[in-house]
Amino acid sequence: MIDVAIVGATGYTALELARMILNHPQARLTLATSRQEDRPRLDTVHPSLARRTTLSCEPYDPDRVAELAQVAFLGLPHTASLEAVPDLRRRGVRVIDLSADYRLKCAETYHDWYGHVHTDPAGLAEAVYGLPELFRERIPTANLIANPGCYTSTAILALAPLVAEDKIDRRSIIIDAKSGVSGAGRTPKLTTHFPECNESLAAYNVGRHRHTPEIDQILSEVGCSRRNEPVEVIFTPHLVPMDRGILATIYAQPLASESEADLMDLYRSFYRHCPCVRVTSGLPATKDSAHTNWFDVTVRIVRGRIVVLAALDNLIKGAAGVAIQNFNLMHHLPETTGIPL
Amino acid sequence: MIDVAIVGATGYTALELARMILNHPQARLTLATSRQEDRPRLDTVHPSLARRTTLSCEPYDPDRVAELAQVAFLGLPHTASLEAVPDLRRRGVRVIDLSADYRLKCAETYHDWYGHVHTDPAGLAEAVYGLPELFRERIPTANLIANPGCYTSTAILALAPLVAEDKIDRRSIIIDAKSGVSGAGRTPKLTTHFPECNESLAAYNVGRHRHTPEIDQILSEVGCSRRNEPVEVIFTPHLVPMDRGILATIYAQPLASESEADLMDLYRSFYRHCPCVRVTSGLPATKDSAHTNWFDVTVRIVRGRIVVLAALDNLIKGAAGVAIQNFNLMHHLPETTGIPL
Amino acid sequence: MIDVAIVGATGYTALELARMILNHPQARLTLATSRQEDRPRLDTVHPSLARRTTLSCEPYDPDRVAELAQVAFLGLPHTASLEAVPDLRRRGVRVIDLSADYRLKCAETYHDWYGHVHTDPAGLAEAVYGLPELFRERIPTANLIANPGCYTSTAILALAPLVAEDKIDRRSIIIDAKSGVSGAGRTPKLTTHFPECNESLAAYNVGRHRHTPEIDQILSEVGCSRRNEPVEVIFTPHLVPMDRGILATIYAQPLASESEADLMDLYRSFYRHCPCVRVTSGLPATKDSAHTNWFDVTVRIVRGRIVVLAALDNLIKGAAGVAIQNFNLMHHLPETTGIPL
């Protein structure tokens, strides 16, 4: 049994983490923390956990985490992880960080997009980007996992085969992505107030969403063996009136003429060892992967342009589910242990 | 042309008011106020009003209201109206108050349910309850209208024929009401955060919703010519994952055996002069009255019990639309002038 | 391993059954049938099952079922089960029937409400009503389970403690129930066409929903040890714009004065051995039991009337989940094996 803490347990990702850990045959949830001073029970914060746990949320204390847990999942806002990670690692706790703080390898890029100086360059250097489909071999020995963003996982997994095999013009990539509202977190604000976003659809953060440099970085890394040219994507996120799910519709210019059949074969081959990827003949609907850890993807050619369509559940495969994949790999367990499929 | 101010212009009811006033052939919107200090344009607060108005929201100042408007619609939270109403009336402004502050005739009941001392008993004594279907003759001369609550209009209009004609046991009334989320206002909070209330249904404030004494009071008044026994209802509100609309399913014990046909005739007769009421043969769906000022109602008998089903749009017939009905009656205009039907 | 067939595999309940069976450590899905003549793959009918099964749907043939399965789950429309059940039982297959055909003990009542003569009185006599919380001891030896309706499970479990302990007037019960749209099945029709039912709320089948006699029958049976008076409920179903979930708000007149605390204790005690029931202090929201087999219930007293609020997932605890509970009990497995909680 591996003892596990969730640091920052009040959000939607934390709820999904708690569900999976409580069902996991090799993990034990020993601690949940929150800033709420009245130490609410976890099943008061998340009523769906009633009769599943009797834990109460404690204030965060790194000593307490180290005492009770071997692994900590961090569900903190960015910059808060920057403070907690070094404290926890110093105490020997392995960390899976779900914030953005350790995803961008370049501290300057972090500063440009997040507006904060990165105060833990040592951690940044050691952090492993936790996308098992691409970096499976680095994860087992990692002590600090930077868990990917939800849009980024969708976009990267959708494009990795094309970039790795150098099939597309790296400056032609357009990612038109649409997300359910849970992706915006659990803090109430006007844009996610029900009567504002229900029965409505809009783009947001056009040209300035913080997942952009993360997609650029990982795709550039994925493609570096073939070509030393950075990937630079155009990424437009949209808010869709549904709870969960991301659909990315991605357009790219092929470098040579391609057939749909060959591209589908490329995807099937590229992901043949990945237990959470489905290369689908039909067009993916977010509902078919909702509440699961599946990543669904298909490819089309339209008037000479490649169109990739990809879907996943932003809270599971886009956050908590991949975190458990990482956890499993870190502990030499089958990759899908305790994960809904 | 009648000059009109909206005091408290940032909420959903105020938006509907603004839309109707901007389309109204006899009204002119001369002032909108809000607490936001940066004086935002009204079409920044409500983007759907773009190209419809160039007004900016001003801080509330009773002198300014009196200078610019003959009538003020108050979209303030309760207790705030208690302060504004005497100031405005003193300056000769006629007021249509959409808060709850002048609805309950008994100041003690107000204190019991709202937790505040009522500081304007003179206003309370003069206020006219603005439900035109029942109190049409009192409205034209009123200087202070207490605009009804959305649940209360639904329940009262659904039950008035039965109570007025003394058809039911006044202690047997159960009102199971369901509302879209816009009824909860525009201030973000966790219960109306999209991923919390979307795809979910729950009751709230069971036995303690503040519309209860309002329903009791008006129905008791409606029925007083036949019987001097107060009405006391059981009222359960529910939050439904949709923008707008209230459906009330109401159960009552008849005092004598009744037929559906006779009851339908009673309703048709009772509302025969009401231009915004439809007695429907089918079961009302909230969608059929959405975005309009219709009140839809039908009656059934099930195993000897009377079941009334009634629907309206909570923001229009339940708030802004009836306010314009009142405005029209106060100015001897046709009751439905400028109102969507 | 127990070999299992799903007869009638294209509906939503069948999909949930398939998911649970595919995850069940002691069950193996060996056959799925449908009327579609082109023998579609099950994961074409239900794309969310991709990579989970390679079965194709076969036309129904009782010999084939008997050859491949020890237990058959019947996801057929009513009257179709009436034909299939005798054929399957004759061949030694144990049947869990999810239709209404074997729920009503009285063939005349069946005829009155369903408009068909009941052609299998022998089956009817032997069928066990599959509500484990109330009839756990009868299920293990049953060869034919009548799996309860979704509204009926909600209403019966919500009322059973009160009726069993003779706390309420049996003629005073009003069940105002609200269901997500998946309860209406998977066959497209105008009432469940998205733009018709989305953003709308309406009652339907007022006074004539076929779950009414089922609720009457089971509650009368539950209460018969205390009082030989039949229960007769007023039941009003509503369609709510959400996928899944039922909330029942139930009103009943107590026979004596009761306290909320005592009633809550009664519920906790009544269900103390039931692993899928949560007596909640807060008001249940359908979201908290969605995608799980939980039944959530609480009790309030409002102006002397008892108000019970209960929620469950209509496809799981209201259909497929309780079917697996029954399956587990029939095979002496822990009751919640393979069931999401």
Add this chain to the structure above:
Amino acid sequence: MIDVAIVGATGYTALELARMILNHPQARLTLATSRQEDRPRLDTVHPSLARRTTLSCEPYDPDRVAELAQVAFLGLPHTASLEAVPDLRRRGVRVIDLSADYRLKCAETYHDWYGHVHTDPAGLAEAVYGLPELFRERIPTANLIANPGCYTSTAILALAPLVAEDKIDRRSIIIDAKSGVSGAGRTPKLTTHFPECNESLAAYNVGRHRHTPEIDQILSEVGCSRRNEPVEVIFTPHLVPMDRGILATIYAQPLASESEADLMDLYRSFYRHCPCVRVTSGLPATKDSAHTNWFDVTVRIVRGRIVVLAALDNLIKGAAGVAIQNFNLMHHLPETTGIPL
């Protein structure tokens, strides 16, 4: 008063037409037709029209239309219009056809995309494409209006300024469009069954949606004065779980470096005489134009690429509202008479 018929009155567009005609100061609805043989009342087909009209739907008969109406709005499926239009024109009825039958100027293209031979080349030659913002001068004298498709209006109006002024590479245009479900019509089918499309998002008809050649044709025509090169777009439609609204996110490669401010000025100038267009500084949300005839558009530059975001209500500005705009222009009435804004 102009007498008006709606031929094919049961769909959602017809309902919006009926609402606007019933409110229109210069139009009178004298006839509604449907294939339903029992001649249902129009307010039975559309309950929201109760107390607004007492018309019953009649079977379609061109003589009857000619007898009762000067103008006919055709809400027929494609190919059905092909039959009705010549019959009506021969009888002197002016026709506004909301189907696709007269939109594509080239009969071969029609055959390629719709699979039918075009049997009315004379009508096709005379038909005027009813997009007032671009072809205002042709509409007043037209006897046959081809009312634009909803996606096409969105895409064309969003791109017309850039194409007309030759700002973009005509082969670089990507239109990622998202529509509410009412765009799929009122005939129930599995893809628009509530539990299938609610809480889900998917693309459909990728590369083969029939609005593609219509967009190509009109944009090529709009741009022909500057350059004789056809426009060929990549168009991907998506189904969004909401009733109404289209959002198009459009990407194009500029021919020269452009600034956002200049492009915004271009749009404002291009549409300065259009009473139903709003060039918005913020990102358009479909909710802000829902239930109105507004077309909202804005422009951004992202990493050198032009991104246009445009929204409208598919049933109003995308169908019935523009039809009334055409009707008004045909009768020399102010363009927005009777149209909700």
